[in-house]
Amino acid sequence: MPEIKVIINKQKHNLIVDVNETVLDLLRDRLHLTGSKRGCDTGDCGACTCLLDGETVNSCLTLAVEVDGGEITTVEGIESPVIERFAKHGAFQCGFCASGAVVSSAALIDKDANPSVEKIEETLSGPICRCTGYVRMIAALQNEEHQTSGSDRHDVVGQPVMRKDILDKLTGKARFTADFHFPNMLYGALVKSPYPYARIKSIDLTEALSDEHVLLGLTAKDVPQIKYGVTPARYDETILPLDIVRHVGEPVAAVFATDRRTAEIAADNVRVEYEPLQGVFNAADARADSAPELHEEFKGNVNTDIHQNFGDVEAAFKSAHYVREDTFQGQKIHQAFLEPQAALAMEEGDLINVWTANQNPHLVQVQLARVLDIPQSKLRVIRPALGGGFGGKAETTKLEFLSVIASRKLKRPVMMTMDRKQVFHHGRGRHAQTVRLKSAFNKDGSLLATHEEVTLEGGAYTSYGIITSYYSGNLLPILYRLPNFKFDAQRICTNLPSCGAMRGNGTPQPRFALESHLDMAAKELDISPIELRRRNLVYENYKTINELQVTSCGLEDCLDEAVEMSNFESKFGKLPFGKGIGVGLGSFVSGAGYPIIRGDFPHSACNIRVGEDGERVFLYTGASEIGQGSDTVLSQIAAEALGIDYERVTIFSSDSAITPTDLGSYSSRVTFMAGNAVIDAGEDIKRILTKFWKEQVSADATELKFKRNIVSDGTTEMSFAELTLKYFRRRGPLIGIGTYNPPKLGGAYKGAAVGTSPAYSFCAMVAEVTVDPKTGVVTVDDVYAAHDSGTVINPITFHGQVEGSIVMGVGETLMESVEQKDGYLRNPNFHDYILPTIADIPRIHSTTVDVVDPNGPFGAKEVGEGSILPVMGAIANAIDDAVGARVMSLPITAEKVLNAIKANNSASR
Amino acid sequence: MYIPPLEYTAPATLAEALTALKKTTGAVPLAGGTDLVVMMKEGRAAPASLVSLRRLSELKQISFDGDAVALGAGVTVTQIERSELSATNPGFTDMVRNMANQQIRNRATVGGNLCTAAACADIPPILLVNDAVAVITGSNGERKIPLVDFFTGPRKTQLKHDELLVSVTCRAKNRGTSYIKFGPRKVVNIAIVGVACALEMDGESIATLKIAVTAASGTPLLLETNDLMVKGQKANTEQWERVAKQVVEHLSPISDIRGSAEYRLELAQVGVIRACETALLRLQGGADA
Numbered sequence A: 001m002p003e004i005k006v007i008i009n010k011q012k013h014n015l016i017v018d019v020n021e022t023v024l025d026l027l028r029d030r031l032h033l034t035g036s037k038r039g040c041d042t043g044d045c046g047a048c049t050c051l052l053d054g055e056t057v058n059s060c061l062t063l064a065v066e067v068d069g070g071e072i073t074t075v076e077g078i079e080s081p082v083i084e085r086f087a088k089h090g091a092f093q094c095g096f097c098a099s100g101a102v103v104s105s106a107a108l109i110d111k112d113a114n115p116s117v118e119k120i121e122e123t124l125s126g127p128i129c130r131c132t133g134y135v136r137m138i139a140a141l142q143n144e145e146h147q148t149s150g151s152d153r154h155d156v157v158g159q160p161v162m163r164k165d166i167l168d169k170l171t172g173k174a175r176f177t178a179d180f181h182f183p184n185m186l187y188g189a190l191v192k193s194p195y196p197y198a199r200i201k202s203i204d205l206t207e208a209l210s211d212e213h214v215l216l217g218l219t220a221k222d223v224p225q226i227k228y229g230v231t232p233a234r235y236d237e238t239i240l241p242l243d244i245v246r247h248v249g250e251p252v253a254a255v256f257a258t259d260r261r262t263a264e265i266a267a268d269n270v271r272v273e274y275e276p277l278q279g280v281f282n283a284a285d286a287r288a289d290s291a292p293e294l295h296e297e298f299k300g301n302v303n304t305d306i307h308q309n310f311g312d313v314e315a316a317f318k319s320a321h322y323v324r325e326d327t328f329q330g331q332k333i334h335q336a337f338l339e340p341q342a343a344l345a346m347e348e349g350d351l352i353n354v355w356t357a358n359q360n361p362h363l364v365q366v367q368l369a370r371v372l373d374i375p376q377s378k379l380r381v382i383r384p385a386l387g388g389g390f391g392g393k394a395e396t397t398k399l400e401f402l403s404v405i406a407s408r409k410l411k412r413p414v415m416m417t418m419d420r421k422q423v424f425h426h427g428r429g430r431h432a433q434t435v436r437l438k439s440a441f442n443k444d445g446s447l448l449a450t451h452e453e454v455t456l457e458g459g460a461y462t463s464y465g466i467i468t469s470y471y472s473g474n475l476l477p478i479l480y481r482l483p484n485f486k487f488d489a490q491r492i493c494t495n496l497p498s499c500g501a502m503r504g505n506g507t508p509q510p511r512f513a514l515e516s517h518l519d520m521a522a523k524e525l526d527i528s529p530i531e532l533r534r535r536n537l538v539y540e541n542y543k544t545i546n547e548l549q550v551t552s553c554g555l556e557d558c559l560d561e562a563v564e565m566s567n568f569e570s571k572f573g574k575l576p577f578g579k580g581i582g583v584g585l586g587s588f589v590s591g592a593g594y595p596i597i598r599g600d601f602p603h604s605a606c607n608i609r610v611g612e613d614g615e616r617v618f619l620y621t622g623a624s625e626i627g628q629g630s631d632t633v634l635s636q637i638a639a640e641a642l643g644i645d646y647e648r649v650t651i652f653s654s655d656s657a658i659t660p661t662d663l664g665s666y667s668s669r670v671t672f673m674a675g676n677a678v679i680d681a682g683e684d685i686k687r688i689l690t691k692f693w694k695e696q697v698s699a700d701a702t703e704l705k706f707k708r709n710i711v712s713d714g715t716t717e718m719s720f721a722e723l724t725l726k727y728f729r730r731r732g733p734l735i736g737i738g739t740y741n742p743p744k745l746g747g748a749y750k751g752a753a754v755g756t757s758p759a760y761s762f763c764a765m766v767a768e769v770t771v772d773p774k775t776g777v778v779t780v781d782d783v784y785a786a787h788d789s790g791t792v793i794n795p796i797t798f799h800g801q802v803e804g805s806i807v808m809g810v811g812e813t814l815m816e817s818v819e820q821k822d823g824y825l826r827n828p829n830f831h832d833y834i835l836p837t838i839a840d841i842p843r844i845h846s847t848t849v850d851v852v853d854p855n856g857p858f859g860a861k862e863v864g865e866g867s868i869l870p871v872m873g874a875i876a877n878a879i880d881d882a883v884g885a886r887v888m889s890l891p892i893t894a895e896k897v898l899n900a901i902k903a904n905n906s907a908s909r
Numbered sequence B: 001m002y003i004p005p006l007e008y009t010a011p012a013t014l015a016e017a018l019t020a021l022k023k024t025t026g027a028v029p030l031a032g033g034t035d036l037v038v039m040m041k042e043g044r045a046a047p048a049s050l051v052s053l054r055r056l057s058e059l060k061q062i063s064f065d066g067d068a069v070a071l072g073a074g075v076t077v078t079q080i081e082r083s084e085l086s087a088t089n090p091g092f093t094d095m096v097r098n099m100a101n102q103q104i105r106n107r108a109t110v111g112g113n114l115c116t117a118a119a120c121a122d123i124p125p126i127l128l129v130n131d132a133v134a135v136i137t138g139s140n141g142e143r144k145i146p147l148v149d150f151f152t153g154p155r156k157t158q159l160k161h162d163e164l165l166v167s168v169t170c171r172a173k174n175r176g177t178s179y180i181k182f183g184p185r186k187v188v189n190i191a192i193v194g195v196a197c198a199l200e201m202d203g204e205s206i207a208t209l210k211i212a213v214t215a216a217s218g219t220p221l222l223l224e225t226n227d228l229m230v231k232g233q234k235a236n237t238e239q240w241e242r243v244a245k246q247v248v249e250h251l252s253p254i255s256d257i258r259g260s261a262e263y264r265l266e267l268a269q270v271g272v273i274r275a276c277e278t279a280l281l282r283l284q285g286g287a288d289a
């Protein structure tokens, strides 16, 4: 084996390496320099970027033998002003991409302290970022302020404070699940089905186990056959299937070895005999009489069947001035979070520790306990730094189950990770929805009725699909007043990776459909698209026909703002051919009104312990920081609630042994629900201290004021630290407990729970585009976004969510699609599944309207999901304005635009 | 995703490298690895042994000789970007800007790109319109062939297993060159279509015109002045439209995830027109490089 001499971060190393070892393998697996990340392993994401002799390279494509005599610098070895600049600007969210971006930018800033946008784009088109939309990276590198001004209504809430987690993420210190390493740790690898649909005839582990470094193989016979999933009504997955595989890449066995590569080689040496079966790969084929039934319990492959009817749509269609019907086709997309799933299990003391890249660690704990028959409290589920989720890491995976099983059998720590290909095959991305809309309008554009029919192509298993299906219709009436509404949906099983919950769960494609449909109607009715929308907006305290209760609502102000910022009225229909402007609106829940697993317990719980010296408080919450900034926002809320500085709050989140249960990061619930729980805990502390004050300081005091680290009863004042220190001396630890439960919401009909929420966010967006009429290429030039998300807790993380959503929306609209042929994915990697780069982003102008929600924490509502909803419609409408081409299927590729333009030309000829 | 175990040598001279290739069955040269490492990880290549070219400094030179330049096979795209070539032959700058991203460009070599011979490769077109000749060496000595003949099919070249591409020579000074690429996003794209052009004028009329197209046939297509019947003709939009129509007659694109065959033909026409327009503007001192 070759020996190399290499300098890494200024330290000399003499190393024996394997020829097939990449620099990334060497750094991460052997030297445990885990700042460089493995996002794809094929050169496409840039998360592994290092400097080799001063130049950026993808360490995943560079063999270790090739760097003999060279010098490598990883993020851990970077000293550069960019780190501070990025931190100050809040340039990153999950931070998984940060090391690649830091390494690349440091090299750039070294040469040029104030680089041009062009230079920045050239340098940063390598590292892909899924969270941020790149906006703040550019601002940071140019040393420019970017939408960071806060409101002064509160002391800490509303301020652009620095993210709690960002410095660790910028320096490579933050540990993601796959970064952990323990002595004696083993690695697991999955054996995956090569067929879309097949019967497993036999599995032979002999050859795989013949390697002495391979310690264990597991098949269906070795694991419980208890079904699991997301919603109890549709538990349909098993850890390893006994007889049938239903999609390519479905795991059938697992092997465990002393290192990652040995485990993967062993997995390839497992001999599985299959009897291939004829599968179904689209909804129509799956519904055919001759189609095989993939699950006994889903007759005709119908996994979910919804029929709702409010009012009388047929009567409205008969009597209305104008009725139109349109069918839109959505596509499957993937969350494409940069960090692949990973899980690590290890028995320690009384407990089984499970570190997992999962946004709902509580659900993982529940499922592990249920399926593996382990008391819940014996499982300590910890979510370390998490590299993005967007809904794709919201359910329990094989990795968590299998690592726990193997670590218990082998009495050693067991790490399992997915590679990018497996991430795509595990799926759980957005469903492809076919959305048929039929609506009736008055002459003045008022909506009288809508009938929505949705077919969701769902893949092999249910995942979140039943909720997605309901969301695709239940939330339609929350934006425009619909006096009559009919909603039918069917989710169909096919032999493809399962679809799940992705940002906006179920609603983005119907929103794209409705926003397009409304513009098409406006054109026919000869009303401006703004005017038509204005006539139909929901308003404060409006109750929808399907019994969703709007509370605060700044929708009209959002529309006004977006129209004004963009100068819409003077541009729409008036720009030169090839330039266009379009509008889209959106609304989303701030937390689901009902938990996924029904139970009579708080949706969110937390506690705050005041440090014994009184100088710092510790906030313990199960809420999941997944990049969205919840650690920061919840710390701000705690600081505000207690009247102390943000810097005095330290947060511990998502460690089931020390943090109280929170349901997780889904349905945009964290700021609203965990935020309210934190306020509750703060109030608890204040209550305890008030009682203490009356006993120890002044019996006459009525109410205490907690502000800027000072506690006062109007006459006497004392610092928060002094008071709490006194408390500790006399009474011992000071702990406040907080919980949150939403009120009882919604109607009594079947499915009425889905879509209920204690508050809804609203937003309006206007997109401006340039379309090249010769090629169909669309450039989104500007997006103007106005949000009613209630009080903005932190403008940096808030606008960061907006920017990230818009750019993800641009990708979803123009380029992204998970493609398959005969059950085989055609693009399960980042060279063929393409994501927006830094060069693909529009200029983003994001603002908020002044709304304070009566029930939100300090008046706050959600932003993380709602802000993606208007994007597709706005862009589609702008394209139509630019070139008169209406594309009704996603993604709106250049080719489709060109074809639509050509169809127009031949029609007008 | 892993690379199966394999052997490795990093010879110090070209002669040793050739011997290593000849001696070892299943030995394959390794340059920047940006194609080969991916292929090995994805199981699309499984060489028994790698012969690294990293120590062969003679492959890493860009040498100018009057109007000609020799690009060593081991020259990286970044080296091209930083060389004089980007000033004297603006189409190379277009190519660099349109190729991959910085990390890849720092490693990706000319030789690797040509020898992978992907039907969508970005380096061939600009070389082809600059009269490129491939210099190949093997144990039987050196041979030179026009680059256009080097490619024999998608991912197929004239190279024998024990030969190396040493360099490509082409014109260094050519002000009227351009490269236009279409991809599914703004940068870091596998080409849907790419078109290079080299134009020389004689007063108001065309002296020479060369067009090369990538990603629209199994191998890059090159059409020259005579094929295009443009000598002495006017350089204007009608001319470019006529040329574009003629070019697409020679293309045989496939449909894939990035675009249909019909769309590729459409883009090729637009690409030809725009590449010619840009080249003309450059000759007139108009467009940037």
Ligand SMILES: Cc1cc2nc3c(=O)[nH]c(=O)nc-3n(C[C@H](O)[C@H](O)[C@H](O)COP(=O)(O)OP(=O)(O)OC[C@H]3O[C@@H](n4cnc5c(N)ncnc54)[C@H](O)[C@@H]3O)c2cc1C
Pocket: A042, A043, A044, B028, B029, B030, B031, B032, B033, B034, B035, B036, B037, B038, B053, B073, B074, B098, B099, B100, B101, B104, B107, B108, B109, B110, B111, B112, B113, B114, B115, B116, B120, B121, B122, B123, B159, B163, B164, B165, B166, B188, B189, B190, B191
């Ligand atoms: C993220 C990413 C983006 C990319 N973008 C682009 C793009 O935009 N445009 C584009 O054209 N390509 C692109 N590529 C492909 C690749 O980077 C280029 O083809 C590159 O030029 C290959 O060079 P290399 O030195 O890395 O080749 P290697 O991978 O080292 O070698 C490639 C092949 O050529 C052979 N070879 C190399 N040198 C010689 C020689 N001197 N003689 C004989 N055989 C030799 C090797 O044996 C191997 O079979 C991209 C790749 C990645 C991973």
Ligand code: FES
Pocket: A037, A038, A039, A040, A041, A042, A043, A044, A045, A046, A047, A048, A049, A058, A059, A060, A061
């Ligand atoms: S891990 Fe190397 S580029 Fe993605």
Ligand code: FES
Pocket: A092, A093, A094, A095, A096, A097, A098, A128, A129, A130, A131, A132, A338, A387, A388, A627
């Ligand atoms: S912050 Fe860039 S991928 Fe999450």
